[in-house]
Amino acid sequence: MTSSQSAAPQMTDLDATRASTWTDQLLRRPASLFCLAALALLAGTAIFAPLVAPYHPEAVDTLRRLQGPSIDHWLGTDSLGRDVLSRVIYGARVSLGAAVVSVTLAAVAGTSIGLLIGYLGGWWDSVAMRVVDALQSIPALVFAFAIIALVGKGIVPTTLAVAVIFAIAYIRIARGVMLRERQRRYVDAATAAGLPTPRIIFGEILPNMVGPLVVETAILLGSAQLIIAMLSFLGLGVDADAADWGSMLNDARIYQGVHPFLSIPSGLAITFSVLLFNVLGDDLRDILTGTQRPAAGRRAPQGAVALSAPAAADASCGVAKDEGSQTGGILDVSGLTIEFPVGNNGARVLDGVSFSLCAGETFGLVGESGSGKSQTALAILGLTPKPGMVTAGSVHFEGRNLATAGEHDLRRVRGKEIAMIFQDPMAAFSPVHTIGDQVIVPLQAHAKLSRAAARDRAADLLDRVGVPNARRRLDDYPHQFSGGMAQRAMIAMALTCEPKVLLADEPTTALDVTIQAQVLDLLHELQQEMEMAILLITHDLGVVAATCDRVGVMYSGQIVETGNMSDVFDTPRHPYTRALMEATPHSSSAFGGRLPTIDGRVPPPWNLPQGCRFHPRCRFAIKACTVAPVPLMDGSRCLRAGELLMAEV
Numbered sequence: 337m338t339s340s341q342s343a344a345p346q347m348t349d350l351d352a353t354r355a356s357t358w359t360d361q362l363l364r365r366p367a368s369l370f371c372l373a374a375l376a377l378l379a380g381t382a383i384f385a386p387l388v389a390p391y392h393p394e395a396v397d398t399l400r401r402l403q404g405p406s407i408d409h410w411l412g413t414d415s416l417g418r419d420v421l422s423r424v425i426y427g428a429r430v431s432l433g434a435a436v437v438s439v440t441l442a443a444v445a446g447t448s449i450g451l452l453i454g455y456l457g458g459w460w461d462s463v464a465m466r467v468v469d470a471l472q473s474i475p476a477l478v479f480a481f482a483i484i485a486l487v488g489k490g491i492v493p494t495t496l497a498v499a500v501i502f503a504i505a506y507i508r509i510a511r512g513v514m515l516r517e518r519q520r521r522y523v524d525a526a527t528a529a530g531l532p533t534p535r536i537i538f539g540e541i542l543p544n545m546v547g548p549l550v551v552e553t554a555i556l557l558g559s560a561q562l563i564i565a566m567l568s569f570l571g572l573g574v575d576a577d578a579a580d581w582g583s584m585l586n587d588a589r590i591y592q593g594v595h596p597f598l599s600i601p602s603g604l605a606i607t608f609s610v611l612l613f614n615v616l617g618d619d620l621r622d623i624l625t626g627t628q629r630p631a632a633g634r635r636a637p638q639g640a641v642a643l644s645a646p647a648a649a650d651a652s653c654g655v656a657k658d659e660g661s662q663t664g665g666i667l668d669v670s671g672l673t674i675e676f677p678v679g680n681n682g683a684r685v686l687d688g689v690s691f692s693l694c695a696g697e698t699f700g701l702v703g704e705s706g707s708g709k710s711q712t713a714l715a716i717l718g719l720t721p722k723p724g725m726v727t728a729g730s731v732h733f734e735g736r737n738l739a740t741a742g743e744h745d746l747r748r749v750r751g752k753e754i755a756m757i758f759q760d761p762m763a764a765f766s767p768v769h770t771i772g773d774q775v776i777v778p779l780q781a782h783a784k785l786s787r788a789a790a791r792d793r794a795a796d797l798l799d800r801v802g803v804p805n806a807r808r809r810l811d812d813y814p815h816q817f818s819g820g821m822a823q824r825a826m827i828a829m830a831l832t833c834e835p836k837v838l839l840a841d842e843p844t845t846a847l848d849v850t851i852q853a854q855v856l857d858l859l860h861e862l863q864q865e866m867e868m869a870i871l872l873i874t875h876d877l878g879v880v881a882a883t884c885d886r887v888g889v890m891y892s893g894q895i896v897e898t899g900n901m902s903d904v905f906d907t908p909r910h911p912y913t914r915a916l917m918e919a920t921p922h923s924s925s926a927f928g929g930r931l932p933t934i935d936g937r938v939p940p941p942w943n944l945p946q947g948c949r950f951h952p953r954c955r956f957a958i959k960a961c962t963v964a965p966v967p968l969m970d971g972s973r974c975l976r977a978g979e980l981l982m983a984e985v
């Protein structure tokens with residue numbers, strides 16, 4: 337897998353643990369608890385102002401102008417003899433209400449725009465971000481003045497102006513999170529299950545940004561209140577006579593010399609409420625960024641797997657094809673080539689990969705890390721990560737070429753006809769949805785089942801793949817599953833629509849040896865039941881030997897050797913296959929010998945050696961190997977295949 341696709345823990349992720357406990361943690365902090373209680377009191381007072389306030393906020397009493405606190409008027413009176421306490425209470429309605437409305441508008445609009453441009457990427461993103469940068473370079477108040485100058489003054493234009501200013505902050509956050517999240521495995525898994533784009537954006541990715549959005553909202557509520565108060569203070573916001581904290585402060589300013597106390601209640605109300613929002617926002621940020629992500633599935637060293645060998649499949653299928661050979665399976669991959677732009681040249685990460693798969697058989701793809709196994713599987717489902725693209729070749733599935741199919745057609749195949757099990761189940765499940773909700777994703781995408789029926793099916797499947805207490809565990813989050821159980825759940829998810837082809841990318845890498853054997857047995861059993869073709873990607877030759885009918889050995893984006901499992905492993909005809917076999921822990925090293933290694937590394941796709949790509953690491957290389965690319969002939973891409981076959985090396 338590429339590093340960009342790995343599931344590195346992110347500081348701002350709201351994983352399931354946080355989703356279930358951040359409210360608890362917030363309530364355990366005295367400062368947050370105080371802020372929440374005070375804000376609730378403020379909101380309650382605002383809502384029930386007519387019941388709480390001793391006077392009507394507009395009730396004028398000119399005989400009692402500019403009085404200090406008294407029994408009748410606890411916070412005194414203003415320049416028209418109106419009760420200051422009542423006006424502060426009613427003022428909370430306007431100040432808090434306008435702040436809540438403006439921030440809500442900003443959150444909805446800004447988050448939607450940010451998600452969309454982050455998802456679309458390319459020039460949409462570039463143009464939108466230039467506009468956002470330009471708008472953000474204008475100071476907030478100047479921006480608000482401009483909008484008010486255009487639309488006129490009053491509470492509605494003020495609220496709109498603040499909403500536009502803050503929408504920019506949400507666009508940035510949502511776009512940033514989207515750029516990060518769309519690289520994550522669970523997004524690939526949702527796409528591979530056939531979910532439509534809006535559902536992926538709003539159903540899968542949006543819940544993962546709840547953390548940053550909640551923090552931002554808490555802080556922006558305070559700032560919105562401050563800006564609205566400032567605009568009212570300047571006479572641009574709420575009507576000067578209205579009960580609003582900013583307008584009250586403006587009124588108090590005029591009488592500062594004769595009655596200094598008048599500015600204190602509204603000034604304190606603004607300061608206090610802004611502080612409450614800010615402290616709450618800071619605490620939320622601490623909680624949501626400070627919690628450790630639960631450990632992902634255990635990684636255990638690979639070991640020998642004792643499994644019964646599968647029944648041999650139809651010998652005409654599954655074999656990787658020599659260049660130019662004909663097709664014939666349920667899935668035919670032919671000459672598949674993928675390039676990523678690097679500088680002025682393209683880096684060819686796959687180069688002419690060809691193989692066929694027949695119903696009921698397992699074809700193994702093996703090779704070192706970076707040899708192109710995952711890219712092959714992703715390309716079959718049209719999931720090549722951008723900016724990579726298929727530049728040649730085809731992927732024929734039941735007569736359709738998936739390599740040239742549009743998103744609409746691909747979505748109908750993904751999850752239903754061809755499903756994929758991803759490498760690391762913990763990364764492939766969204767941390768904020770329950771296992772039950774995720775296992776039924778392909779069903780929801782392809783079958784019109786009620787939620788109850790889909791849950792029944794999910795429970796059946798989880799039970800079928802060996803998850804104990806399946807129905808109860810539907811409501812668990814991924815982190816509550818062990819690596820082995822998560823892997824089983826991932827298999828259940830892939831099998832919900834009984835696909836004809838299963839792409840299993842390292843389905844057992846994250847598991848210890850015992851669980852590994854159980855999962856492989858299970859896959860084999862389900863395969864037999866469903867007559868499913870499996871493309872098994874692994875770097876573990878023990879797994880291939882135990883489970884595959886045929887195998888393709890990949891090196892540097894090409895299949896370098898292919899054939900029946902036993903032929904390839906008994907009499908390898910490419911030095912790379914030999915080297916891989918010698919380097920496997922299942923060979924002589926198990927008896928105490930030193931484990932041989934393959935010197936050097938897979939060459940980067942942008943700097944491939946001339947001739948045979950393996951020749952710099954090959955102990956059998958001769959001058960001819962360095963001259964021209966070697967085609968795949970009779971199942972081997974080695975000029976000396978015949979000699980190797982004869983030689984006892």
Ligand SMILES: Nc1ncnc2c1ncn2[C@@H]1O[C@H](COP(=O)(O)OP(=O)(O)OP(=O)(O)O)[C@@H](O)[C@H]1O
Nearest residue numbers: 337338676685704705706707708709710711721941
């Ligand atoms: N997004 C990307 N941008 C550029 N190159 C990429 C990208 N994704 C993969 N590659 C390159 O494609 C090549 C094949 O990668 P791939 O993930 O298919 O290898 P792999 O054989 O599956 O390895 P592993 O066993 O580690 O998953 C590698 O050289 C990798 O660097």
